[in-house]
Amino acid sequence: MSIALHTVAIRLRQAREQLGLSQKKLGILAGIDEFSASARMNQYERGKHLPDVYMVARLAKALSIPEPYFYCEDETLALIVLALKDATQLQKKSALEFVKALDKLKL
Amino acid sequence: MSIALHTVAIRLRQAREQLGLSQKKLGILAGIDEFSASARMNQYERGKHLPDVYMVARLAKALSIPEPYFYCEDETLALIVLALKDATQLQKKSALEFVKALDKLKL
DNA sequence: AGCAAATACTAAGTATTACTTAGTATCGTG
DNA sequence: CACGATACTAAGTAATACTTAGTATTTGCT
Numbered sequence: 001m002s003i004a005l006h007t008v009a010i011r012l013r014q015a016r017e018q019l020g021l022s023q024k025k026l027g028i029l030a031g032i033d034e035f036s037a038s039a040r041m042n043q044y045e046r047g048k049h050l051p052d053v054y055m056v057a058r059l060a061k062a063l064s065i066p067e068p069y070f071y072c073e074d075e076t077l078a079l080i081v082l083a084l085k086d087a088t089q090l091q092k093k094s095a096l097e098f099v100k101a102l103d104k105l106k107l
Numbered sequence: 108m109s110i111a112l113h114t115v116a117i118r119l120r121q122a123r124e125q126l127g128l129s130q131k132k133l134g135i136l137a138g139i140d141e142f143s144a145s146a147r148m149n150q151y152e153r154g155k156h157l158p159d160v161y162m163v164a165r166l167a168k169a170l171s172i173p174e175p176y177f178y179c180e181d182e183t184l185a186l187i188v189l190a191l192k193d194a195t196q197l198q199k200k201s202a203l204e205f206v207k208a209l210d211k212l213k214l
Numbered sequence: 215a216g217c218a219a220a221t222a223c224t225a226a227g228t229a230t231t232a233c234t235t236a237g238t239a240t241c242g243t244g
Numbered sequence: 245c246a247c248g249a250t251a252c253t254a255a256g257t258a259a260t261a262c263t264t265a266g267t268a269t270t271t272g273c274t
Contacts, residue, residue, distance in 0.1 A: 006160060022221060036263050042223055049261050050160055052231090053113060053178070068175040068188065071160070076199040077191060081175065083206040084184060091209050092183040098205045099190040102198050129250060143234050149252055156232050159260090 005047045008056065011070045011078070013045045015063045029062040030055070112154045115163065118177045118185065120152045122170045136169040137162070 016026050023045065027037030043049040051059065060067045066085050072078035084092060123133050130152065134144025150156040158166065167174045173192055179185035191199060 008160060023223090024221075033263085038222075039224080039264080040262065042221095043261080046223075048224085052159070052261085053115060053157055056178075066184075067180065068178040068184065071163075071175040071178050073174065074199070076196065076203055077173075077175065077188070080187070080191070080199065080203050080206055081184070083203065083210060084187070087206070087209065089183065091212075092181070092187065094209060095202070095206050096183055096187050096190065099187055099194075099202050102194065102202060103190060105198075130252090131250075140234085145251075146235080146253080147233065149250095150232080153252075155253085159232085 006050065007073045008050065008070050009045050009047045011072070012051075012059065015065050015069075016045075019063060026059065026062060030058040113157065114180045115157065115177050116152050116154045118179070119158075119166065122172050122176075123152075126170060133166070133169060137165040 016023070019026075021029070022038075023041035024034075024038040027041040028034050032040055040049075044051050044055075056070050057067055060070065064085070066081050069078055069081045072081055084095065087095070123130070126133075128136070130148035131141075131145040134148040135141050139147055147156075151158050151162075163177050164174055167177065171192070173188050176185055176188045179188055191202065194202070
């Protein structure tokens with residue numbers, strides 16, 4: 001019997017496995033002490049504890065993933081955020097215009 | 108002398124002021140006890156304390172703003188997330204395709 | 215299969231941080 | 245000016261995360 005995992009926990013495991021890292025290694029990459037990295041990362045992924053925003057920021061950096069990705073419940077929005085990772089300001093502006101236009105279109 | 112505010116704090120104030128709510132009122136709307144709502148919300152906005160993800164979720168709901176918005180450092184990305192608030196799944200898929208194409212275009 | 219190393223996971227005490235309370239400052243308006 | 249509303253703060257208490265010291269489980273090798 002278990003309570004539903006928070007999006008942060010789900011996205012974290014998702015992103016880590018994508019890169020083929022162990023919980024411990026990712027923790028160390030994010031700057032956690034090597035003796036507690038394994039336990040802490042596991043607690044995050046299992047939903048035992050929640051990483052605070054600063055920790056999520058360091059994990060995001062270690063994984064090269066935008067921070068807001070970890071808070072996207074909607075899978076498609078998560079993918080949009082991910083796809084905009086290396087976008088230039090101009091590209092983002094362009095995407096914004098597209099989305100605004102989309103809104104008026106009621107597709 | 109003060110340390111830079113976290114994005115959550117900045118976006119929170121931004122969103123609250125947009126709606127013309129007081130700190131206390133927003134806190135109450137988000138389910139905080141009326142006697143501590145003012146202090147807590149102020150601590151969040153001033154960066155004295157950080158709301159955890161569950162609190163951010165409740166604030167997001169009270170403000171009718173998507174959760175990931177609060178973690179978007181980039182202003183344009185924040186606006187994209189905001190613009191997709193009421194988007195249908197089809198519209199989001201469409202936006203995703205656009206962003207993917209944009210990526211290959213190196214605009 | 216059997217073993218070892220790596221990885222995943224957990225309980226419990228300690229450390230850290232948020233939350234509540236009680237209040238002071240500041241702003242806006244009659 | 246005064247008063248009500250809003251913003252803000254210090255400090256003690258309550259809640260939560262972090263560390264430690266392990267136990268389970270999985271993986272790969274002979």
